[in-house]
Amino acid sequence: xxxxxxxxxxxxxxxxxxxxxxxxxxxxxxxxxxxxxxxxxxxxxxxxxxxxxxxxxxxxxxxxxxxxxxxxxxxxxxxxxxxxxxxxxxxxxxxxxxxxxxxxxxxxxxxxxxxxxxxxxxxxxxxxxxxxxxxxxxxxxxxxxxxxxxxxxxxxxxxxxxxxxxxxxxxxxxxxxxxxxxxxxxxxxxxxxxxxxxxxxxxxxxxxxxxxxxxxxxxxxxxxxxxxxxxxxxxxxxxxxxxxxxxxxxxxxxxxxxxxxxxxxxxxxxxxxxxxxxxxxxxxxxxxxxxxxxxxxxxxxxxxxxxxxxxxxxxxxxxxxxxxxxxxxxxxxxxxxxxxxxxxxxxxxxxxxxxxxxxxxxxxxxxxxxxxxxxxxxxxxxxxxxxxxxxxxxxxxxxxxx
Amino acid sequence: xxxxxxxxxxxxxxxxxxxxxxxxxxxxxxxxxxxxxxxxxxxxxxxxxxxxxxxxxxxxxxxxxxxxxxxxxxxxxxxxxxxxxxxxxxxxxxxxxxxxxxxxxxxxxxxxxxxxxxxxxxxxxxxxxxxxxxxxxxxxxxxxxxxxxxxxxxxxxxxxxxxxxxxxxxxxxxxxxxxxxxxxxxxxxxxxxxxxxxxxxxxxxxxxxxxxxxxxxxxxxxxxxxxxxxxxxxxxxxxxxxxxxxxxxxxxxxxxxxxxxxxxxxxxxxxxxxxxxxxxxxxxxxxxxxxxxxxxxxxxxxxxxxxxxxxxxxxxxxxxxxxxxxxxxxxxxxxxxxxxxxxxxxxxxxxxxxxxxxxxxxxxxxxxxxxxxxxxxxxx
Numbered sequence: 001x002x003x004x005x006x007x008x009x010x011x012x013x014x015x016x017x018x019x020x021x022x023x024x025x026x027x028x029x030x031x032x033x034x035x036x037x038x039x040x041x042x043x044x045x046x047x048x049x050x051x052x053x054x055x056x057x058x059x060x061x062x063x064x065x066x067x068x069x070x071x072x073x074x075x076x077x078x079x080x081x082x083x084x085x086x087x088x089x090x091x092x093x094x095x096x097x098x099x100x101x102x103x104x105x106x107x108x109x110x111x112x113x114x115x116x117x118x119x120x121x122x123x124x125x126x127x128x129x130x131x132x133x134x135x136x137x138x139x140x141x142x143x144x145x146x147x148x149x150x151x152x153x154x155x156x157x158x159x160x161x162x163x164x165x166x167x168x169x170x171x172x173x174x175x176x177x178x179x180x181x182x183x184x185x186x187x188x189x190x191x192x193x194x195x196x197x198x199x200x201x202x203x204x205x206x207x208x209x210x211x212x213x214x215x216x217x218x219x220x221x222x223x224x225x226x227x228x229x230x231x232x233x234x235x236x237x238x239x240x241x242x243x244x245x246x247x248x249x250x251x252x253x254x255x256x257x258x259x260x261x262x263x264x265x266x267x268x269x270x271x272x273x274x275x276x277x278x279x280x281x282x283x284x285x286x287x288x289x290x291x292x293x294x295x296x297x298x299x300x301x302x303x304x305x306x307x308x309x310x311x312x313x314x315x316x317x318x319x320x321x322x323x324x325x326x327x328x329x330x331x332x333x334x335x336x337x338x339x340x341x342x343x344x345x346x347x348x349x350x351x352x353x354x355x356x357x358x359x360x361x362x363x364x365x366x367x368x369x370x371x372x373x374x375x376x377x378x379x380x381x382x383x384x385x386x387x388x389x390x391x392x393x394x395x396x397x398x399x400x401x402x
Numbered sequence: 403x404x405x406x407x408x409x410x411x412x413x414x415x416x417x418x419x420x421x422x423x424x425x426x427x428x429x430x431x432x433x434x435x436x437x438x439x440x441x442x443x444x445x446x447x448x449x450x451x452x453x454x455x456x457x458x459x460x461x462x463x464x465x466x467x468x469x470x471x472x473x474x475x476x477x478x479x480x481x482x483x484x485x486x487x488x489x490x491x492x493x494x495x496x497x498x499x500x501x502x503x504x505x506x507x508x509x510x511x512x513x514x515x516x517x518x519x520x521x522x523x524x525x526x527x528x529x530x531x532x533x534x535x536x537x538x539x540x541x542x543x544x545x546x547x548x549x550x551x552x553x554x555x556x557x558x559x560x561x562x563x564x565x566x567x568x569x570x571x572x573x574x575x576x577x578x579x580x581x582x583x584x585x586x587x588x589x590x591x592x593x594x595x596x597x598x599x600x601x602x603x604x605x606x607x608x609x610x611x612x613x614x615x616x617x618x619x620x621x622x623x624x625x626x627x628x629x630x631x632x633x634x635x636x637x638x639x640x641x642x643x644x645x646x647x648x649x650x651x652x653x654x655x656x657x658x659x660x661x662x663x664x665x666x667x668x669x670x671x672x673x674x675x676x677x678x679x680x681x682x683x684x685x686x687x688x689x690x691x692x693x694x695x696x697x698x699x700x701x702x703x704x705x706x707x708x709x710x711x712x713x714x715x716x717x718x719x720x721x722x723x724x725x726x727x728x729x730x731x732x733x734x735x736x737x738x739x740x741x742x743x744x745x746x747x748x749x750x751x752x753x754x755x756x757x758x759x760x761x762x763x764x765x766x767x768x769x770x771x772x773x774x775x776x777x778x779x780x781x782x
Contacts, residue, residue, distance in 0.1 A: 134741055136670035159742050203747045205737075205756065211746075271535030272578055280769050335763070339533040339770075340558050342763045343609060345602045364530070372604045376756065379737045380745045387741065389680050 003297060005076070013076050020084035023049050029085030030352065033260065035370035037208075037350045040123070040165045043087045047120040050089075057118050059095060064102055064114050072303045075247070082252030090162065093117040093124035097170045100187065100236050104228035113168075113189070125163035127171030127190070127214060128237070130156060135390050137172070138181045138234065142216060144173035144188060146223065146230075151175075151188060153196075153219040159384070160212045163199055166192050169214065172237055175230050187233035189225040196220075204380070206373035207347055241386070248316055248385075249299050249323035254292050257330040261285060264337045264367075275337055284336070288329045295322050314398040317391035324381040324388060331375040342372045405700065411475045417452060418479035426483050428750055434486060435606045441487050441564060450519030455493055460501055463513035474648040474703040481652025484753055486607045488522055488561035494645045495560070495638055496523025499569050503586055503626035503634040512567065512588070524565035525638065526556040526589075526612045534770040536635055537581050541614065543572035550624065552587060552595075552617040562610030563600030566591050570614065574629050581632040586625040593617050605757040633711070640718045642765045644706040647699035650725045653758045654692040657736040660751045661685060664740055681739060688732045695728035716778060719771040726768025729758040 005013070028042045050056040058077055060066020069077065082088070089095075098117050101109055116122040133140040142155025153173060163169065169190050176184030190197070196219035201209045228236060262285060268275040275281055302315040335342045341364075348356055349369035356365070382388045396402045407415070426445065434442045449455050458473050459465025466472075473494070480489055497516045500509055500523070515521035532538035541554025552572055562568065568589045576583030589596060595617040598610045626634060665676030665685060675681055702721035708714050733755040737744035740751050747753065762768060 129742070132669070134670060136672075139670075139672075205745050205747060205752050207747070211742075268533065269531040270533035271538045272531045275533065278773075280773050284769070336767060336769070339767065340528055340763055340765075341530075343558050343603045343605075343760055345604045372759070375759070376604075377745070379734070380742075382738060383741055383745065387738070389678075389738075392680065 003300070005072075009072060009076060012073060013080055016077055016080040017084065019053065019055075020081055020086060023053070024081075024084055024086055025049075027352065028087060032085040032087055033256070034352075034366065035260070035350075035374055036352050036366070038087055040162075043090055044120045044123065046087050047089055047094075051119050056089075056094065056120070057098075060098065060118070061102070064098075064110070065118055071306045075251075075299065075303055078247040079252030079255065082250075083256050085256070088247075088253065090124075092126050092161070092170075093120075093122065096126065096240050097124055097168075097189070100170070100227060100240050103239060104187075104236050108224070109189075109227070122167040123162075123165050125160050125166035125169050125192075125214075127157040127160060127169045129159040131158055134159075135387060137237070138185065140172055140174060140185065142171065142173050144175050144186060144221070146175070149223045150220045151223060151226070153188070153190065153216045153221055155216050157214045157216075158202070158211075160199075160214045161210060163192070163212045163214055164201065164209065168192060170227075172233050175233075182234040184231050185233040185237070186230050187227040187236045188221055189227065190216075190219065190221050191225075194219050194221065205376035207345070208373070208377065210377075242316075249295055249319035250327055251292070251296050251299055251323070254323070254326050254330060255296075257327070257334070258285075258289060258292060261288075261330055261334050261337065264334055267367075268337050268339075270339070281333075281337070284333055288326060288333065291322070291329070292326050295319070295326060298322070314395040317386075317394045317398075320385065321382075321388050321391050321395075327381050328375075328378050331371075331378045335371045335375040338368050338371055341368050344368065345372075407471070407475060411472060414457075414472065415475050415479060418454075418476065418483070421448065421452070422479065422483035422485075426485065431484060431486070431606075435602075439564075440600075440602055440606075440608045441561075445485070445487050446519050446522075449487065449489070450517065454489070455519055456517035458493065459497055459513050459517055460509075463501070463509050464517040465501075465513060470644060470703045470706045473645060474699070477645045477648035478652040481649035481757075482656050484606070484653075484750075484757055486605075488524070488564055488607075490642065490645055490649075491525065491561040491565065492516060492521075492523045495525040495642055496565070496567075496569055498641050499525060499586065499625070499634060499638050500588070502637065503631065504588065505622070505625065507622070508588055508625060521567065522561065522565045524559050524562045524568050524610075526559045526562060526568045527571045527635065527638075528557050528559070529555065530557050531578070534766045535579070536639060537584070537632070538578050539571050539573050539584055540578045541570070541572045543574050543585060543587060546618060549618060549620040550587065552589070552614045552619065554614050556612040556614075558609050559598075559612045560609050561607070562612050563598040564608060568596075568612065569625065570612075571631060571635060583629050584631040584635060585628050586631045586634060587619055587623045588625050589614075589617060589619060589623065593619070603760065605760040606753070636711075636715070639765050640706055640714060643718045643722045644699075644702040646761050646764060647695075647702045647721050647725045650729050650758060650761050651692070651696050651699045653754050653761075654688075654695060654729065654732045657732055657751055657754045657758070658685075658688055658692060660749070660754070661688065661736045661739050664743070664751075668741075675739075684735050684739060688735050691728035691731040695725050698724040716775065719766075719774045719778075722766055723768045723771035723775065726762040726771070729762055730768070733758045 031038055047056050057066030058069050059074055062068045101113055130140050144151040144153045171188045171190055172185050173188050174184055175186040196217040198215040200213045202211045204210055265276040266274050346365050346369040348354055349365040456465045457468040461467040500512045543550045543552050570587045570589050573583055574585040595615040597613040600610045603609050666674055668675045698721040701717050705714050705717035736751050737755050743749050
């Protein structure tokens, strides 16, 4: 047994780290490391930098301009970039719709969409959930009727992440209502500029505009934007959700946040002494650190199993549950660290370069501003992408046979 | 043994419940939060008219002389209504301190004005380096002629910028961390050298950073005995804790109610999601946590005005620790069971969750009070 990465993998990690040190703009890294608000240009900008290096498609096959890295290399890349303060690449284009287009799209669709996804020229969003179709996704009701060479789409999608910036949306739509509800679903690519689309913000707990409702009213979509066959969309959707597993544990980001938590505990004073001297709070940090270490090794075990091409099990669900719990604990402890100072809601101070009236001591507002909002916002991670209850159902069915 | 509320207390509860239903629903509250002031003078006047502001004040100064159980009923309703007006800052903390530590003339000047709704108070005690350590006061008051000069900075002063008068704790001798040498001062909001920066709080209320630069007071600015404010500072926190515990119970009851209703109406896979056992058990955990918390909130109310300081301290620490823990259990589960809706500001549960979370950060979180109890074991 050997818990170390191979020398080749370590030098690969070194290469990623060197690249981040040289190319990741410090202004973007500072936002990520300080928990400040990220904008479209930060996320797309980082992807463009990676694209220039040829790394934007690090999970893609070489045939489509990707790196074709194995799961271990992908994991090292995710972790190393996160540790350096790189923004998380949005999964909707690169990791969700692109693999579907590669596997089930035709050549025209591949040539039209994939290069623009890779280069961050198109911003993609997801049209899956509906008000009545969340955990039970297959009960979705948004209709697409074929009329001539177009589909006419009517309905409503929700929990659409960052769709306010999007150029394109990939949607699951109902094209037939007979038979099982999983049959009769199709996978459509829709230009967000098409008349009849309305994007309405949903404001999350932390006051941010991160998700939307998207309404479709007689939206005419060219039939050539259908992926694969009509009524086979559920197969593609399941394929897509299988690709969501990469980086699902968020280990790199959690390691980074653990560092931030320790710094905060050193910098925060309690009775005039650093909070880190408080044994009870130290226990909390030590506990989450050991949970994270365990998950890191569990993740490595799963990577090794994947390399040996053992049948995929419920690993993604396990990583999702523990990974999300650790992320939530880290945000909670950072809020807890500052004690009563978690109370101020300093919305503007979450903006990099904020020049407001200094509140309290220097830098205080910027430090505390993101803490409670992050805790509130991160309640989502045990809900989205299949709630933790759904993940437990999957594990009990697949791993336990119950 | 008797856990019943009196007829008057039931009446107060009904009065506040119908006020919330009529004048302080979700939309009305949203309007108040989005207003420039961030609180409603009209609501405050209504509270004064219904006698709420006079409730715990002494009868000799225009109060109703209500006890801690009366206050429990009021705070529970304030929790259910998610009321953002400065009741805790003005009535519980501010007037409570004036009534106990203030001179006769300070009481005569301030308390009737609080009862009538004309005067808002704030208690400026917490400092940046203190976190939850109550004795860590660096702000100083130095003798200046026959009066005082105050210098220092206070953080997260609840409704500090809305207050007409502030009660400021300051060190008159010794060092930060000493329980001896602390004194309380009554400071006019428009005093020269007093600077307040107002901001909204995570739960929709207001607080301020307060800076004091050579703020000069007359001799009559001192409240109570010089150097001997420590017992008042401790008791003020205990009264705030009892009030927050009651508020939290109001919130948890409503969160449970909203969550049960969501489980009954939200359908997935053709059935109400409340038919899934995993969700039922989580809901049961919420209920158990709430009932344990309710018991401790009662204990807090019964013990908060007892003269036996050690017994009082232990009960209040136990109550606040449990409220923090139960609030976490109930709040997190309520959001999770609401699914995506729970993380949006469109549902009441989200607002209740935020306030409940912030209650844990005020006047010592669960770990802090557990620590106090744990240290108490060594002393025993």
